[in-house]
Amino acid sequence: xxxxxxxxxxxxxxxxxxxxxxxxxxxxxxxxxxxxxxxxxxxxxxxxxxxxxxxxxxxxxxxxxxxxxxxxxxxxxxxxxxxxxxxxxxxxxxxxxxxxxxxxxxxxxxxxxxxxxxxxxxxxxxxxxxxxxxxxxxxxxxxxxxxxxxxxxxxxxxxxxxxxxxxxxxxxxxxxxxxxxxxxxxxxxxxxxxxxxxxxxxxxxxxxxxxxxxxxxxxxxxxxxxxxxxxxxxxxxxxxxxxxxxxxxxxxxxxxxxxxxxxxxxxxxxxxxxxxxxxxxxxxxxxxxxxxxxxxxxxxxxxxxxxxxxxxxxxxxxxxxxx
Amino acid sequence: xxxxxxxxxxxxxxxxxxxxxxxxxxxxxxxxxxxxxxxxxxxxxxxxxxxxxxxxxxxxxxxxxxxxxxxxxxxxxxxxxxxxxxxxxxxxxxxxxxxxxxxxxxxxxxxxxxxxxxxxxxxxxxxxxxxxxxxxxxxxxxxxxxxxxxxxxxxxxxxxxxxxxxxxxxxxxxxxxxxxxxxxxxxxxxxxxxxxxxxxxxxxxxxxxxxxxxxxxxxxxxxxxxxxxxxxxxxxxxxxxxxxxxxxxxxxxxxxxxxxxxxxxxxxxxxxxxxxxxxxxxxxxxxxxxxxxxxxxxxxxxxxxxxxxxxxxxxxxxxxxxxxxxxxxxxxxxxxxxxxxxxxxxxxxxxxxxxxxxxxxxxxxxxxxxxxxxxxxxxxxxxxxxxxxxxxxxxxxxxxxxxxxxxxxxxxxxxxxxxxxxxxxxxxxxxxxxxxxxxxxxxxxxxxxxxxxxxxxxxxxxxxxxxxxx
Numbered sequence: 001x002x003x004x005x006x007x008x009x010x011x012x013x014x015x016x017x018x019x020x021x022x023x024x025x026x027x028x029x030x031x032x033x034x035x036x037x038x039x040x041x042x043x044x045x046x047x048x049x050x051x052x053x054x055x056x057x058x059x060x061x062x063x064x065x066x067x068x069x070x071x072x073x074x075x076x077x078x079x080x081x082x083x084x085x086x087x088x089x090x091x092x093x094x095x096x097x098x099x100x101x102x103x104x105x106x107x108x109x110x111x112x113x114x115x116x117x118x119x120x121x122x123x124x125x126x127x128x129x130x131x132x133x134x135x136x137x138x139x140x141x142x143x144x145x146x147x148x149x150x151x152x153x154x155x156x157x158x159x160x161x162x163x164x165x166x167x168x169x170x171x172x173x174x175x176x177x178x179x180x181x182x183x184x185x186x187x188x189x190x191x192x193x194x195x196x197x198x199x200x201x202x203x204x205x206x207x208x209x210x211x212x213x214x215x216x217x218x219x220x221x222x223x224x225x226x227x228x229x230x231x232x233x234x235x236x237x238x239x240x241x242x243x244x245x246x247x248x249x250x251x252x253x254x255x256x257x258x259x260x261x262x263x264x265x266x267x268x269x270x271x272x273x274x275x276x277x278x279x280x281x282x283x284x285x286x287x288x289x290x291x292x293x294x295x296x297x298x299x300x301x302x303x304x305x306x307x308x309x310x311x312x313x314x315x316x317x318x319x320x321x322x323x
Numbered sequence: 324x325x326x327x328x329x330x331x332x333x334x335x336x337x338x339x340x341x342x343x344x345x346x347x348x349x350x351x352x353x354x355x356x357x358x359x360x361x362x363x364x365x366x367x368x369x370x371x372x373x374x375x376x377x378x379x380x381x382x383x384x385x386x387x388x389x390x391x392x393x394x395x396x397x398x399x400x401x402x403x404x405x406x407x408x409x410x411x412x413x414x415x416x417x418x419x420x421x422x423x424x425x426x427x428x429x430x431x432x433x434x435x436x437x438x439x440x441x442x443x444x445x446x447x448x449x450x451x452x453x454x455x456x457x458x459x460x461x462x463x464x465x466x467x468x469x470x471x472x473x474x475x476x477x478x479x480x481x482x483x484x485x486x487x488x489x490x491x492x493x494x495x496x497x498x499x500x501x502x503x504x505x506x507x508x509x510x511x512x513x514x515x516x517x518x519x520x521x522x523x524x525x526x527x528x529x530x531x532x533x534x535x536x537x538x539x540x541x542x543x544x545x546x547x548x549x550x551x552x553x554x555x556x557x558x559x560x561x562x563x564x565x566x567x568x569x570x571x572x573x574x575x576x577x578x579x580x581x582x583x584x585x586x587x588x589x590x591x592x593x594x595x596x597x598x599x600x601x602x603x604x605x606x607x608x609x610x611x612x613x614x615x616x617x618x619x620x621x622x623x624x625x626x627x628x629x630x631x632x633x634x635x636x637x638x639x640x641x642x643x644x645x646x647x648x649x650x651x652x653x654x655x656x657x658x659x660x661x662x663x664x665x666x667x668x669x670x671x672x673x674x675x676x677x678x679x680x681x682x683x684x685x686x687x688x689x690x691x692x693x694x695x696x697x698x699x700x701x702x703x704x705x706x707x708x709x710x711x712x713x714x715x716x717x718x719x720x721x722x723x724x725x726x727x728x729x730x731x732x733x734x735x736x737x738x739x740x741x742x743x744x745x746x747x748x749x750x751x752x753x754x755x756x757x758x759x760x761x762x763x764x765x766x767x768x769x770x771x772x773x774x775x776x777x778x779x780x781x782x783x784x785x786x787x788x789x790x791x792x793x
Contacts, residue, residue, distance in 0.1 A: 004478065070734075
């Protein structure tokens with residue numbers, strides 16, 4: 001019996017100590033981390049949405065952690081400990097089958113886009129492999145008062161009736177919209193910058209813009225930042241996102257307005273007599289002058305558009321105007 | 324096998340039957356869980372190519388994913404290994420099971436937890452997308468109760484051993500069960516884990532639930548089954564003891580390597596990386612011990628599928644764990660973290676190591692308990708389909724995951740990494756289909772070993788007769 005006590009008891013005691021040291025104590029200590037600047041608890045509706053997110057396992061394909069690495073820069077600034085104060089259960093995730101959502105409320109502020117995408121992701125991103133969450137919506141003959149039906153493209157809409165979100169879908173979208181990183185004090189940002197590996201932005205050399213613009217780079221940036229709404233065809237989605245093809249602003253000789261829209265975003269815009277309610281995010285904070293010039297020039301020379309191209313210097317000038 | 328031989332005289336045939344039926348019952352329910360869990364896995368694999376396949380809330384990917392992992396872990400692997408553990412503990416201690424009744428109660432609780440957990444997850448009751456602890460906490464308490472009953476029963480059994488020494492298998496089996504009780508308690512208590520604190524606990528839990536539960540039980544089975552199959556002692560008992568203690572000391576410290584580059588304290592991540600390297604000591608020590616035990620017996624191996632299964636499992640242990648060490652390095656995490664490479668790794672270890680070990684152990688030991696054999700053809704079909712299938716699975720996801728990681732580093736639009744994965748997802752489905760087919764054959768083999776035509780009336784009784792003569 002003594003041997004049994006020695007081996008079994010001894011090893012269990014050792015393990016208990018290690019569990020305490022590596023699991024419990026770090027847990028206690030890190031639970032005490034204070035909230036970062038501007039980090040707020042969720043509202044009741046957003047919290048409900050978080051529960052929908054958890055119940056349906058969104059966290060298995062979407063992370064909520066931005067690493068201090070070059071490739072993560074597209075998802076926002078590196079996450080810091082204070083960001084997670086009110087995040088229980090934690091949703092950092094372990095796989096990025098789909099993109100990171102830490103800052104999705106800033107990166108994709110359009111509620112309309114979120115609803116279409118949730119109903120059937122392929123309606124806005126043809127290559128997406130995310131499941132359709134059409135069971136979070138109701139198909140009704142007529143939208144109840146005060147509720148706008150989801151403006152689905154014809155190919156994805158039900159044959160009869162209109163689609164309206166259920167309460168769960170509304171909560172989920174409210175939660176996604178709440179996922180916004182709070183800006184950090186300058187000192188902390190400087191530290192994070194130095195920790196970053198060389199970001200992809202560094203590869204866009206100024207020479208590329210000399211003989212016009214870098215078409216490949218412009219196309220890739222358009223795919224990464226714009227095509228989810230405006231579509232690869234530049235035609236947008238009727239009733240949801242305005243077309244860029246044949247768009248007056250895009251074809252105007254004076255590109256000032258075009259640059260302003262990309263830099264500052266837009267809301268409640270009227271294109272070709274149609275009002276588009278969905279919001280476009282500003283890109284001034286995430287894209288460099290060269291990158292914005294590449295995107296604008298790509299838009300101005302694609303789909304039969306023939307707007308005057310812009311240079312990074314012009315974008316810089318526009319950017320300075322609003323500061 | 325000195326330790327077995329001496330004591331059989333004290334055992335009655337009733338005790339043998341009681342042990343055999345406990346062992347068989349654990350195996351049968353574990354097999355059903357394997358079929359279910361991998362059927363779900365296969366459905367998910369198809370969804371990567373056809374996202375609209377299997378629509379609706381109950382079949383949505385995010386609910387099936389934890390059902391697949393939890394049913395594999397706590398349905399299949401846990402129940403199968405506890406069944407093996409009971410058999411090994413009783414036989415290597417030359418005694419009968421402390422309490423067959425407790426074993427049956429444990430079996431009911433394990434299955435109850437797995438069934439309730441599956442239903443809860445499918446209804447959307449997920450305890451926070453926290454990997455491997457998604458079941459609502461009351462269900463995890465049922466699992467904990469089953470674990471504690473098992474630990475008690477195992478300790479009681481080994482306490483009745485007829486020899487002075489405790490065979491190494493039992494160190495691993497009892498140790499693993501008790502450690503997992505601690506892991507389960509650490510994971511389920513809610514009062515100290517909020518926000519980032521919970522991240523630290525998640526890192527600890529998700530790694531320990533695998534490596535301090537499945538690994539020790541599997542190693543314990545190896546230490547019993549290999550000498551049995553080869554009729555020679557383990558190469559070095561001392562090396563086994565050394566691997567036991569080093570594994571115990573190093574493994575619990577490496578969990579934070581699941582959250583590299585996260586806001587967890589940098590020192591915690593670095594400590595995890597250092598001990599991930601230290602893990603090479605018990606892994607290489609343990610694997611070489613098994614391989615040296617098999618050395619020079621290649622001819623036996625070719626003629627014995629149970630040995631082939633165990634051989635693959637040992638190689639899976641060696642490769643999978645060494646890969647885990649490499650993955651922990653920051654330079655490689657930068658490429659592979661969050662990609663499908665990790666999914667390849669987890670299948671190399673849970674399938675190439677744990678599942679193959681379970682099968683090897685069952686094919687080696689279950690016929691000894693029940694006196695019934697599966698056909699060689701059945702074993703061969705199972706072996707080759709599982710081996711080829713898992714090869715395709717792991718290799719396609721390793722290549723695809725690497726491409727995915729490089730796409731991100733090259734700053735391509737995110738959707739490009741989804742597009743580039745498509746053909747690898749298809750290959751994963753091909754591998755997965757073969758794996759699932761092999762499980763159908765396995766189920767048939769289990770049927771034969773439990774309810775098929777008897778080869779001998781009671782193998783243990785007849786062996787005892789032989790030994791008595793000797």
